[in-house]
Amino acid sequence: MTTTAVSQHQTKWWSGGKSPFNVEYGKLMMWYFLMSDSFTFGAFLISYGSIRFSQNYWPSPSYVFNTFPGAGETNLPLAFVSLMTFILIMSSVTMVLAVHEGHHGNKQGVVKWMAWTILGGLCFLSCQAWEWNHLITGEHIVLTDHNTLDVIGQTMGGNPWGAHVDPSVTMTALKATPVETLAKVVHAQDHSHTLQQLGAMSKEQLLGMVNNEELQRVTTEKGPIAFGGYFFGITGFHGFHVFSGVVINTIMLIMAQTGVFERRGHYLMIEKAGLYWHFVDLVWVFVFLCFYLI
Numbered sequence: 001m002t003t004t005a006v007s008q009h010q011t012k013w014w015s016g017g018k019s020p021f022n023v024e025y026g027k028l029m030m031w032y033f034l035m036s037d038s039f040t041f042g043a044f045l046i047s048y049g050s051i052r053f054s055q056n057y058w059p060s061p062s063y064v065f066n067t068f069p070g071a072g073e074t075n076l077p078l079a080f081v082s083l084m085t086f087i088l089i090m091s092s093v094t095m096v097l098a099v100h101e102g103h104h105g106n107k108q109g110v111v112k113w114m115a116w117t118i119l120g121g122l123c124f125l126s127c128q129a130w131e132w133n134h135l136i137t138g139e140h141i142v143l144t145d146h147n148t149l150d151v152i153g154q155t156m157g158g159n160p161w162g163a164h165v166d167p168s169v170t171m172t173a174l175k176a177t178p179v180e181t182l183a184k185v186v187h188a189q190d191h192s193h194t195l196q197q198l199g200a201m202s203k204e205q206l207l208g209m210v211n212n213e214e215l216q217r218v219t220t221e222k223g224p225i226a227f228g229g230y231f232f233g234i235t236g237f238h239g240f241h242v243f244s245g246v247v248i249n250t251i252m253l254i255m256a257q258t259g260v261f262e263r264r265g266h267y268l269m270i271e272k273a274g275l276y277w278h279f280v281d282l283v284w285v286f287v288f289l290c291f292y293l294i
Helices: 002-014 025-052 079-103 107-137 167-176 179-189 195-199 203-209 212-218 226-257 260-264 268-293
Strands: 140-143 149-152
Touching: 025 226, 025 268, 079 107, 079 268, 107 226, 107 260, 107 268, 140 167, 140 179, 140 212, 149 167, 149 179, 167 212, 179 195, 179 203, 179 212, 226 260, 226 268
Parallel strands: none
Antiparallel strands: 140 149
16 A cells, blocks of 8 residues: 555656646746856856956046046046936836736736836937947047057057056157147047147147146046956847846737737737846946946
8 A cells, every 4th residue: 555655646746747846848948048047157257357357457447438428527436327327227127017907907008017117228229329339439648658649549459548647748748749649639629620620730739739637637548448348248248138128028019019918818929028127227236336436
């Protein structure tokens, strides 16, 4: 009797037809994907950390990210990226509400909150596009390896966020700077003239237009090139995930609006899309911590 009972008990567990995870297949596969994707982001951030802390000098986030759209030259450290983070977190809240409405079979509620989630994603991507454009097209005066001045932006191959240059070195480099670059230096300080107009002037004229006090205050050495590569690489990779999430959420919105989920009798796809969106938001917290706070 005991042997028979044990045998029946074992057969009950191993007879098949029952998921050992007790979770829907698609949701399980989404968790597997998110776990593998977290390894990728983790590898990127660990690599960034190892390079950063092996350098003698690294740009200060409060100096690099201190601008805000429409605020001109006002020094607002981390204000804009804080807004970006708030937008992304709020989009997670609206996604939670969309999933909640899906659990209750409320089609209009799902459509409404999915639309707000998509809008949040688009706003975040727009903010990131502005930030990238501002960094790339910025005019920052740096000391070159040839002891002359140059004007560069933050790119994959150039980093203007180095250590401050001694004023006497700056003035010596200014005199050795060629006319073409000198025109860029003047333009970086004063946009009342175009580069074409400045390029037609003599070196003496351009030297007379330079604000020496400001020049000595802002001139820096070139910073570690790795900063640009890691910043654009990792934030771009995350931005691609946000864009993918917006596309997925848009498809979910269309399917909900056309009644696809109503006919199926459930909104499980909304929940799966929500898992991906929450993952994207969670990853941003670590990106924000590594690049903007530390």
